[in-house]
Amino acid sequence: MAQTVGDFFWERLQQWGVRVVFGYPGDGINGLLGAMNRADGKIKFVQVRHEEMAAFMASGYAKFSGELGVCLATSGPGATHLITGMYDARLDHMPVLAIAGQQARAGLGGHYQQEVDLLSAYKDVAGAFVQQASVAPQVRHLVDRGVRVAIAERRVTAIILPNDLQDEPYTAPPRKHGTVHSGIGYVAPRIVPYEDDLRRAAAVLNDGKRVAILVGAGALHATDEVIEIAEVLGAGVAKALLGKAVLPDDLPWVTGSIGLLGTKPSWELMTGCDTLLMIGSGFPYSEFLPKEGSARGVQIDIKPDMLSLRYPMEVNLVGDAAETLRALLPLLTHKTDRSWRQSIEKSVAEWWQLLERRAMASANPVNPQRVAWELSPRLPDGAIITSDSGACANWYARDLKIRRGMMCSLSGGLASMGAAVPYAIAAKFAHPDRPVIALVGDGAMQMNNMAELITIAKYWREWANPHCVVCVFNNQDLNQVTWEQRIQNGDPKFEASQNIPDVPYHQFAQLIGLKGIFVDNPDRLGSAWDEALAADRPTVLEVRTDPNVPPLPPHITLTQAKHFMSTLLKGDPDESGVIAETAKQLLSSILPGRRR
Numbered sequence: 001m002a003q004t005v006g007d008f009f010w011e012r013l014q015q016w017g018v019r020v021v022f023g024y025p026g027d028g029i030n031g032l033l034g035a036m037n038r039a040d041g042k043i044k045f046v047q048v049r050h051e052e053m054a055a056f057m058a059s060g061y062a063k064f065s066g067e068l069g070v071c072l073a074t075s076g077p078g079a080t081h082l083i084t085g086m087y088d089a090r091l092d093h094m095p096v097l098a099i100a101g102q103q104a105r106a107g108l109g110g111h112y113q114q115e116v117d118l119l120s121a122y123k124d125v126a127g128a129f130v131q132q133a134s135v136a137p138q139v140r141h142l143v144d145r146g147v148r149v150a151i152a153e154r155r156v157t158a159i160i161l162p163n164d165l166q167d168e169p170y171t172a173p174p175r176k177h178g179t180v181h182s183g184i185g186y187v188a189p190r191i192v193p194y195e196d197d198l199r200r201a202a203a204v205l206n207d208g209k210r211v212a213i214l215v216g217a218g219a220l221h222a223t224d225e226v227i228e229i230a231e232v233l234g235a236g237v238a239k240a241l242l243g244k245a246v247l248p249d250d251l252p253w254v255t256g257s258i259g260l261l262g263t264k265p266s267w268e269l270m271t272g273c274d275t276l277l278m279i280g281s282g283f284p285y286s287e288f289l290p291k292e293g294s295a296r297g298v299q300i301d302i303k304p305d306m307l308s309l310r311y312p313m314e315v316n317l318v319g320d321a322a323e324t325l326r327a328l329l330p331l332l333t334h335k336t337d338r339s340w341r342q343s344i345e346k347s348v349a350e351w352w353q354l355l356e357r358r359a360m361a362s363a364n365p366v367n368p369q370r371v372a373w374e375l376s377p378r379l380p381d382g383a384i385i386t387s388d389s390g391a392c393a394n395w396y397a398r399d400l401k402i403r404r405g406m407m408c409s410l411s412g413g414l415a416s417m418g419a420a421v422p423y424a425i426a427a428k429f430a431h432p433d434r435p436v437i438a439l440v441g442d443g444a445m446q447m448n449n450m451a452e453l454i455t456i457a458k459y460w461r462e463w464a465n466p467h468c469v470v471c472v473f474n475n476q477d478l479n480q481v482t483w484e485q486r487i488q489n490g491d492p493k494f495e496a497s498q499n500i501p502d503v504p505y506h507q508f509a510q511l512i513g514l515k516g517i518f519v520d521n522p523d524r525l526g527s528a529w530d531e532a533l534a535a536d537r538p539t540v541l542e543v544r545t546d547p548n549v550p551p552l553p554p555h556i557t558l559t560q561a562k563h564f565m566s567t568l569l570k571g572d573p574d575e576s577g578v579i580a581e582t583a584k585q586l587l588s589s590i591l592p593g594r595r596r
């Protein structure tokens, strides 16, 4: 049989190094699927429950493997389902290639069944490169550009293939006018600023007496360099959400996360510094950075468009984080006055004690902070941790203590619900031997993560080990938003929009052949984690958590306090619980050592 366009397509992607594709079938891509079948497993097809999950998996796979993530969907509804996951990758600068089917070329423009103008639909999310193939000789350069642009520019790209074209015999571009002759391959360049610019940056950093560093996902490969520069400058380091794994949390000058989900030491670091060094971060909330003009700024980013975006910087360096820091280090002088560093370390030590008191405070029935608190010392070496969006992201950001060699992520820029389980599955395909833990709210479970447990049940036996735990915070509430209603809007909880049904997640796990553990007693948490992490199969650990424990921001503004008070005056349905748990959390700040 002559090679079809579909056969050629996978052969070319395989030559680019693609090994796994997350997708869901449909008649818009049957030509591609038939060809993949003929390719004898050279590319692995991972069958998801919903195309959006395939796109989240592609995004997560790119995050955890450092390679291109690929997702595949049929024409029409399959293709539109991909879009949210594609945006997740787009906003977190992940290289993802989306492949979508399309109706037959002769029908296009005919208001045909499942015909969607995908070029227009994808134009924003895959703006770096989105093309629909018309003829076979075009397919080679569409693949080459779709892959090269995605990995080189860390962008989302899309290739749309009409279904009739997929089964046509493949023909290479003929040697004639109007054809394109592309090739395979990409190596990343070494990107380092010029010496003069490094000197300007060094002068600012050497002048500073109180240096604050903020790291993001762009510094994930620069752990040693960030540690070294923080030591030389006597600096404290705050971590943006996506940069959580840049530094281990047991370093005494790491102030933890920043922002609404952040820590008090990070807040003090940013408000007290006279110099800010930002490395590989697009952390969006400028109000958590130094007040404009109060600090001199240096920023390092591989993407020029991310420079001087959140704070007006004095020196903007385009460069790879590790390479640039290595080039900068010899130009820096070791700060001999360590008093700033000491004040940061004191604040960090006190903060961890406070977090422990907050986590150990009693609640009804289980304090959600304690779920993360008990997990930290039990995290296996090399663990990969994912979190969903919701209140659990607070506990993930603040309470979870990461060690060196671990990876972790969530939907950062898009902050979408529904990423934790698909990310965990992607992590297992990227690193089948590493233990993976997903932290998920019950609302996010109901939205789509629950269905992806079926994908875990389908594939876990293929993984080198079965260690994959999905921890569900069952609070029967869309809690993060409930607290936003109270604190940001001054509204009482709107029960119609916020209450969600109680679902026995651990029993669902058991029904589909996974292990299920249920905890409603805080003293059982530790042993439940031990059991889940050692289980002979993937496990759902369902914990009945208290929705009235407030995800307190690192500092409360007067407006927020006023809003909170007015919420109660207006009659919040959970008023007594909210007052009791908030009081306990606030009291734990001033009554050290007491367990309530």
Ligand SMILES: Cc1ncc(C[n+]2csc(CCOP(=O)(O)OP(=O)(O)O)c2C)c(N)n1
Binding pocket: 388, 389, 390, 391, 392, 415, 416, 417, 418, 440, 441, 442, 443, 444, 445, 473, 475, 477, 478, 479, 480, 481
């Ligand atoms: C797709 C999507 N829809 C809505 C939101 C808004 N949102 C953010 S957190 C949240 C509540 C999540 O509830 P749950 O998963 O139960 O976690 P909890 O906050 O209760 O821990 C909602 C609705 C979002 N971020 N993403």
Ligand SMILES: [Mg+2]
Binding pocket: 441, 442, 443, 473, 474, 475, 476, 477, 478, 479
């Ligand atoms: Mg919830």
